[in-house]
Structure formats: structure tokens, C-alpha cells
Amino acid sequence: MSIFTRGFSGRGRDDNPALPPGQYLTEDFPVLSAGPTPTVDKADWEFTITTETGETHRWNWEQFMALKIDQVDTDIHCVTRWSKLGTSWRGVSLDTLFADVETSAGYTMAHSYGGYTTNVPLDDLLDGKAWIAFEFDGEDLDPEHGGPARLLVPHLYFWKSAKWVRGLTMMENDDPGFWEQNGYHTYGDPWQEQRYW
Amino acid sequence: MTEHLDGNVLAGPLSELFRDDMTTAIGRCAHCGDVSVLATALVYDAAPGWCVRCHACGDVLMTLVWAGDRLRIDLRGVTALEVGD
Ligand SMILES: [Zn+2]
Numbered sequence: 001m002s003i004f005t006r007g008f009s010g011r012g013r014d015d016n017p018a019l020p021p022g023q024y025l026t027e028d029f030p031v032l033s034a035g036p037t038p039t040v041d042k043a044d045w046e047f048t049i050t051t052e053t054g055e056t057h058r059w060n061w062e063q064f065m066a067l068k069i070d071q072v073d074t075d076i077h078c079v080t081r082w083s084k085l086g087t088s089w090r091g092v093s094l095d096t097l098f099a100d101v102e103t104s105a106g107y108t109m110a111h112s113y114g115g116y117t118t119n120v121p122l123d124d125l126l127d128g129k130a131w132i133a134f135e136f137d138g139e140d141l142d143p144e145h146g147g148p149a150r151l152l153v154p155h156l157y158f159w160k161s162a163k164w165v166r167g168l169t170m171m172e173n174d175d176p177g178f179w180e181q182n183g184y185h186t187y188g189d190p191w192q193e194q195r196y197w
Numbered sequence: 198m199t200e201h202l203d204g205n206v207l208a209g210p211l212s213e214l215f216r217d218d219m220t221t222a223i224g225r226c227a228h229c230g231d232v233s234v235l236a237t238a239l240v241y242d243a244a245p246g247w248c249v250r251c252h253a254c255g256d257v258l259m260t261l262v263w264a265g266d267r268l269r270i271d272l273r274g275v276t277a278l279e280v281g282d
Contacts, residue, residue, distance in 0.1 A: 034241050034248035036255070080244045159243070179246055183262030183269040195245070196264035 018075055019083055020190035026082040029145065034178060037143050038114040038164050045148050047132060048167035049097060052105045059097075061148070064132070067092045072131055074154040076161070077190040091133030091152055094125040105170035109177060110151050113164040118177035119186065120153060120160055122170070129155060132165060157188040157195070217280040225277040228256035232277075 019025065042061040049057045059067070072089040108125060110118050124130065133152040134141055141147035146163025153160045159179055180186050185194040214222075220236040231253035238258055239250040246262040251274070258274040272278075 032243040034243045034246070034257075034260075035250060036239075036241075179243070179260075179262070182246060182260040182271045183264045184246065196262070 016085075018085055020077055021193050023077055023081055023083040023190065026084055028082075029084065030078065030080070030082060031144050032078070032080065032159075033144075033163065034116055035114050038112075039143070040113045040148055040164060042148050046166065047097070047149070049101050050167065050169045051101060051103045052170045052172060055102075057097075057101055064092060064149075065134075067096050070131060072133065072152065072154075074152075076154050076158050078158040079184065079188070079190075079195050083190075088137055089131065089133040089152055090135035091131030091149070093128065094130045094132070095128065097132065098126060103170045105172050107171040107174045108168045109171055109175065110160075110162040110165055111167050111169065112162045113166050116162055116164070116178055118151075118160050118162050119171070119174055119180055120151075120156070121174065121187075124153060124156065125168075129153065155189075157185075157190050159184060160188050214278065214280050219280075221280075223277075223279040224258060224275045226251040226254060226256065226258060227274045227276045229254035 016025070045061045047059050047064060069090055070093050072091060074087060074089070075083060075085045076087055077083045103122070106122055108120050108122055110120060120130075130151065130153045132149050134147070134149040136142075136145060141150060143164075146161075146165070149165060151160070151162040151165045174186060176186055183196055185196055188194050220234065222235050223232060224235050224238075225232045229251060231251055233252060235249075237252045239252055239255070241248045241250065245264065246260055248257060249259045249261070250256065251258050256274055258272075260271045262269045262271075
């Protein structure tokens with residue numbers, strides 16, 4: 001069956017070294033969500049980082065937009081087997097947001113408006129690997145794609161790039177987030193095909 | 198004489214449960230206590246997982262994850278399931 005599918009589409013990774021194993025190219029931007037799209041007004045929006053000591057760093061929209069903004073051109077890979085190459089975003093690097101955060105904890109839980117959570121090791125958020133993105137393809141990020149702002153961790157499967165992100169909580173242990181508790185892989189490396197437990 | 202029965206005795210009653218059309222089964226939401234047939238639940242497709250939410254309060258009733266050859270169902274938001282006439 002999988003052989004047939006790959007032969008049929010003719011766009012498997014044999015043709016494209018940018019595609020992780022088991023992935024196919026799409027030009028679309030499929031919308032997948034574990035719940036209804038929350039309405040988050042930029043006037044009410046905030047992003048927080050809470051450390052293991054309970055110290056909270058917070059930014060409202062205005063403060064957030066005053067930070068250094070990066071242009072990000074990257075490929076994204078969804079666990080549903082679609083990949084989208086050369087996507088274009090603008091956002092604030094987690095390196096910028098963590099600049100004044102003192103922590104010795106190695107893991108984070110991303111929390112979203114609407115209640116979604118996903119766990120990401122801190123190392124995977126730093127050194128130019130992750131952003132809080134607010135623009136896609138030159139436009140404000142649509143609510144259905146996670147606007148006003150979403151986490152963008154493009155080197156992991158896209159369920160880790162939490163839509164409607166509202167904050168990160170530092171954790172001593174790699175506790176599982178929403179889908180990770182229910183069967184998705186705790187780390188989610190597309191190049192290792194870490195889809196499930 | 199052991200105090201408990203072997204788990205194999207569950208084959209009967211549990212096949213009773215899953216033999217029925219589960220969309221007519223009645224579930225109780227662990228969050229708000231609403232009691233409704235499963236067909237009224239709100240299902241969000243986040244393939245390879247589905248998130249099933251209570252129509253009354255929106256909280257998560259259950260998740261279904263197709264993990265390769267296995268289907269994993271988490272029922273943490275359902276405190277009771279009832280089938281039968
Ligand atoms: Zn409920």
C-alpha cells in the first residue's frame with residue numbers, strides 16, 4: 001500500500017533530500033487542532049516564561065513587538081506525513097526571550113490559550129532553533145494557524161509548534177504534554193520518524 | 198480460594214459494551230457531569246489523533262490515536278459509559 005502511494009504521488013523523499021522519511025510534499029497548509037480556535041485579542045495577549053522557582057517573566061503584545069524580530073525561512077513537517085518546504089515566518093527567537101531568564105531546569109511545557117500543552121526540551125528552543133511566530137507569508141498569523149502567535153520549532157514534528165501559545169513553564173523532568181500523554185512520541189524528531197510511543 | 202476473579206471474565210460484559218453501536222452509548226463527562234449519548238460529542242481531527250470534547254462544557258472526554266498498527270484510546274474524561282436498551 002505504501003509502495004503504491006509513493007509510486008502514485010511521485011514526490012517521495014527519493015526525489016528530495018529535504019523530505020524526512022515517510023513524508024510527502026504539500027503546497028497547502030492543513031489545519032489540525034485538538035479543540036476550537038480560541039479568540040485571543042492582542043490587547044489581552046501575553047506571553048510568560050515561568051521558572052522552577054516560580055519567577056515569571058511576562059511580555060504584553062507591545063513589549064513583545066519591541067523585541068528583536070527574526071525573519072525565519074524553514075521547512076515544516078507534520079506527523080500526518082505532510083511537509084511544506086521553504087515556509088516564511090517572522091517571530092521573536094526564544095534566545096531573545098530567555099536572555100534574562102535564570103533556570104537550571106532542562107525541560108519546558110508550552111501552554112496555549114484553549115488549554116493545549118506540549119513538552120519540549122529547553123535545548124531544542126535555544127541556539128536559533130525556535131521562535132514565537134506572529135507572521136506567516138508576510139501576513140498576520142491566522143487564528144486557525146495559531147494567531148496571534150504560535151511556537152515555531154521547525155526541527156520537530158509540527159504538533160510541538162503549539163498554536164495560540166501563551167507561555168512556557170520550566171520543568172525538571174520531561175513530563176508529557178497533551179498528545180504526548182495520549183500516544184504521540186515524547187520528542188518527535190521527523191528524521192527519526194518519532195511519531196508514536 | 199482467591200478473593201478476585203481472573204480478568205478473563207471481563208470478556209463477556211465488555212464485549213456487551215463494545216458490541217453495541219457506541220454512538221448510542223451514554224457517557225458521563227468527568228468535568229461537568231453532563232450525561233449524553235456519544236453522538237453529541239464534538240470531535241476535533243488532529244490526525245493521527247482525534248480529540249473528543251463534551252458538547253456541554255468543551256472539556257476533553259477522550260482521545261483516539263492511531264499509532265501505526267494500534268489504536269490507543271484514552272478515556273480520562275469519561276467517568277461512566279452505559280449501553281443497552
Ligand atoms: Zn462536560
